[in-house]
Amino acid sequence: xxxxxxxxxxxxxxxxxxLIRRLIEKVTxxxxxxxVEFKSGVTVDVVE
Numbered sequence: 001x002x003x004x005x006x007x008x009x010x011x012x013x014x015x016x017x018x019l020i021r022r023l024i025e026k027v028t029x030x031x032x033x034x035x036v037e038f039k040s041g042v043t044v045d046v047v048e
Contacts, residue, residue: 001042
């Protein structure tokens with residue numbers, strides 16, 4: 001999953017609410033970054 005995500009373009013072209021609900025378990029917001037936890041168990045930190 002990590003390899004797949006790293007190869008994806010980072011520009012948002014459209015929002016698919018159904019896809020988001022299927023893939024993402026939760027998003028945690030911290031000062032200066034946020035963490036996305038996928039249902040597969042993969043966690044990605046996004047730094048502003």
